[in-house]
Amino acid sequence: MDILILGCGSSVGSPIIGKRLASFDSKDFRTRSSVLVNVDNKKILIDSGADFRYQALKNNIEDISFVLYTHSHADHTHGIDDLRIFSYMKQERINCFGNPYTVRDIKKNFSYIFDINNKSGRPRINLIEINDNFIEQGIEVKPLKIKHRDWDILGYRINNFAYITDCSMIPDETLNTLYNLDLLILDSLRYTSHEAHLSVDQAIEISNKLKPKKTVLTHMSSELKYEDLLSYLPKNIAPGFDGMSIKI
Ligand SMILES: [Zn+2]
Numbered sequence: 001m002d003i004l005i006l007g008c009g010s011s012v013g014s015p016i017i018g019k020r021l022a023s024f025d026s027k028d029f030r031t032r033s034s035v036l037v038n039v040d041n042k043k044i045l046i047d048s049g050a051d052f053r054y055q056a057l058k059n060n061i062e063d064i065s066f067v068l069y070t071h072s073h074a075d076h077t078h079g080i081d082d083l084r085i086f087s088y089m090k091q092e093r094i095n096c097f098g099n100p101y102t103v104r105d106i107k108k109n110f111s112y113i114f115d116i117n118n119k120s121g122r123p124r125i126n127l128i129e130i131n132d133n134f135i136e137q138g139i140e141v142k143p144l145k146i147k148h149r150d151w152d153i154l155g156y157r158i159n160n161f162a163y164i165t166d167c168s169m170i171p172d173e174t175l176n177t178l179y180n181l182d183l184l185i186l187d188s189l190r191y192t193s194h195e196a197h198l199s200v201d202q203a204i205e206i207s208n209k210l211k212p213k214k215t216v217l218t219h220m221s222s223e224l225k226y227e228d229l230l231s232y233l234p235k236n237i238a239p240g241f242d243g244m245s246i247k248i
């Protein structure tokens, strides 16, 4: 199983438009958060953010088997139109999954995609509501109920990998399903607290409790510098970077 971090930046990316980034480290330049999971020759995309087209080109992505959406915020969905080329290439609709709120919002925000009278180019997708574990193309996917401020959104577990972004709190019933992980990719917006996201110290605390073999931080704001963070973090936790590939 291979996990490729396509992007690990916060909602505005790093650097922020109009602000120079005081860094020459390429790892501090971050596109919007997304991962590609390669398991049993299936390519699972988690979120299609505003940078999805660039990420797909940069990483030579030629196929997407299905898509998992964590929630409907712009930085996680606004690349949805670029699924068009993937559905076109394989001449098949692409199944996309999200919780009922996410499905409702995507249908509202991108209504042209679901308008059967619309003859112009649009991605051919099936948007499917999920709440519980399901199997898609032979892969068992476990949705993880988490809080994003007061909003119920999803992380995902596939085998011994879990992806949790845009998280302010993990309820106990979800925490209990997150033991024995080989890899946990976890939200960590900045050093100071934020009402919709985990801080660096909160992410460390969760990692110390769950004890995955490795934790990688994502959804990082431009204030978090890769090298500084690396020296701050315990040995089994690392900051992510765009293009980071992890085999488990
Ligand atoms: Zn986000």
Ligand SMILES: [Zn+2]
Pocket: 071, 073, 148, 166
């Ligand atoms: Zn969000």
